[in-house]
Every structure is written in structure tokens, then in C-alpha cells.
Amino acid sequence: MTHTAPTAADVIDRFLDWATDPRLVTLDTETTGFDGEVIELGLVDGGGRTLFEERFRPTCPIDPRAQAVHGITDADLAACPRFGERWPDIRDLLTGRRVVIYNKRFDLPRICATLDATRPGWFEAPGGAAGGSADLRAFNAISRSAECVMDAYSPLAGSWNDAYGSYRWARLADASAQRGVDVSDLTKHAAVSDCVQVLRLIQACAALNPADFPWIGHEDRL
Template identity: 90%
Template sequence: MTTAPTPTAAAAVIERFLDWATDPRLVILDTETTGLDGEVIELGLVDGSGRTLFEERFRPTCSIDPRAQAVHGITDADLADCPSFGERWPDLRDLLTGRRVVIYNKRFDLPRICATLDATLPGWFAAPGGVAGGSADLHAFNAISRSAECVMDAYSPLAGSWNGSYGNYRWARLADASAQRGVDVSDLTKHAAVSDCVQVLRLIHACAALDPADFPWIGHEDEDRL
């Protein structure tokens, strides 16, 4: 009986992208916000076939930081007639529940969603009548947060920038990762939620097709060759 060879570290990294690319439960999430510590004002969801599941803007409870506006181009006036995030949360929650959620930099998007729920749906986390354990919304959000996966983390070994001081790979911006992998973004709008979801999906497929032999440094970081 022949023993199957042990996958290389690089193969394991690429296998994760292949797993995402072939999972029918996949959904990619992206947001635009009022600022780095602000509220969600646009959210997009795209499934593994590139179909848009959700695309909407929201009226925040605060003004948009000019620095954020310079990035995504969304103004306070653009959002004046939009629903609040809290109004649309039930639909969004149901779309995400039971799906395999992936995000490029989940450390940013998930806390912003939580903060936006706090701002637009006060008390959303409390169970009716003060019952211990929290609301159904809280349980749903926690389940989504725990299972959500970060494409930025997964990609960092492929970018190949080793940080010896911290013993890990440096993160790559989505634009830089896409450029490295030759992802076509010519038909996409920069910093628009659904377009960014599509860009992440294309990056996933590009990485799923990579040859592990082209990434010999992965698994040999202690050799200090980077």
C-alpha cells in the first residue's frame, strides 16, 4: 500500500483557496463605512458564482469622515433617503446564516457591523424580558463572526513579505494582492462593496489555480531567507 505524500505548506495554503472556490455555501462580504471607527453605510454580498445577493446603502447616525468620503465617494446627502442598517439587519442576518462567509480583512468589517447594530438597533443584543443569554440576533451575529474566514490572512503567505520581528507574514492590501495575481479589475468600481466582493472572488479563483512549487518560502520561514 502506497502512502500518500504529505502536502507541502504551500499546497495547504493554496488548498484553502481551492476549498473556497468550490464551496457552494460561499458568500463574500464587504462594507464601506463612515470611517475607520464608524458605521456601515454600504454592504455587499456575492456568492461563489459571482451573483449579487445583497447590495444596499444605509443612513448612518453620524456624519461621514471626509477621509473616508475621499476613498469611497459616498456623501451624507447620498444616504439621506436610505434605510438604517438596523431596518435591513433581519434580511442580512438571514442571508448570512448557514453560509460560509469570507471577508478580506474581517477584523475591520465585523466590528463595524457590530457597532452599526449598536447605533441603529439599540438593545439588539438583549433577549426579550431580560432573559439571560442574549437575543436571537446576538446568537446569529456571534455564530457568523466565529465562522467567518479572512481572505487577507490566508493570502499573506503568498505575498511573501515575512516580518521577522513578529514572526508572521505582512498583510497585503486587496489591490496589491490582485495585482500580484493578475486579477482583472478593469470592469470594477474601486471601494464599492459589491465590486470589492467580486474582486475578492476573482482573487480566490486566481489563488486556487496557483502551483505550490512557485512558493518555496512557505514553510521555511525560519531559514530567514525573506
């Protein structure tokens, strides 16, 4: 089967589709570390309204390198609930929504690992029935349908990697700067602020002109 490379119009149309979808929700997390647990989660809908914003007490200490990025300390989380306690509300907010994430390869595994740590046996069905628990089925459905804004944006950034035959990913800060996204009222590396930043990036990309990206669809010339 022959696959046609996406055009610039195709790429921008995806952002337009997100920007106009009433089911849209952006998700972002802060964690104890690259392989750690979720300690803050934000959800923002397509209208910019905060659906969820909360911090969580992890079962492991925060890596100093992660703390240097987001500024959250173990002491800040001492009185917070475990992520597993709030998972039912998070799950229900995400179910049936169109979930978009800037780098879903990071956030979704961290959510899964945090459920393992804070909601033991969450994936098991009563009596060991096949197919796992309702929680597991819901998480799998959310994971399968979630879309990655970082992947979608990479052709617009225009940095081609010959070694991998694909566009390089852009950091959210760099993508926002390229598209002139206003972040002056946002807090860097705070979950809800990052959700709003992703939403603004989506909206900015939805208004782009395909003619300004002549390299997309002509990657053999890069």
C-alpha cells in the same frame, strides 16, 4: 502540542476549498470612517451573483477621509434606510453560509457598532434571558465562522516581518495585481465590486502551483 507549519499546498488548498464551496459568500462594507458605521454592504455568492447591495443612512456624519476613499456623501444617504432596519435580511442571507471577508477584523466590528447605533438593544433577549437575543446569537455564530482572505493570502504575498514573526498583510489591490486579477470592470471601493474582486482573487489563488512559493514552510530562511 507541536503545530506543523502550513505548506504552500496547504495555503492554496484553502483557496481551492473556498472556490468550490457552494455555500460561499463574500462580504464587504464601506463605512463612515475607520471607527464608524456601515453605510454600504455587499454580498456576492461563489458564482458571482449579487445577493445583497444596499446603502444605509448612518447616525453620524461621514469622515472626510473616508469620503475621499469611497466617494459616498451624507447627501447620498439621506433617503436610505438605517442598517438596523435591513439587518434581519442580512442576517438571514449570512446564516448557514461560509462567509469570507478581506480583513474581517475591520468589517465585523463595524457591523456590530452599526447595530448598536441603529438597532438599540438588538443584543438583549426578551425579559433579559441569558444568552442574549436571537440576533446576537446569529451575529456571534457568523463572526466565529467567518474567514479572513487577507490572512490566508499573506504567505502568498511573501513579505516576511521579522519583528512579528509572520507574513505582512497585502492590500486587496496589491494582492489582485500580484495574481493578475482583472478589475477593469469593477468600481474601486464599492462594496459589491470589492466582493467580486475578492472572489476573483480566491479563484486565481485556487489555480496556483505550490512549487512557485518555495518560501512557504521555510520561513526560518527568510
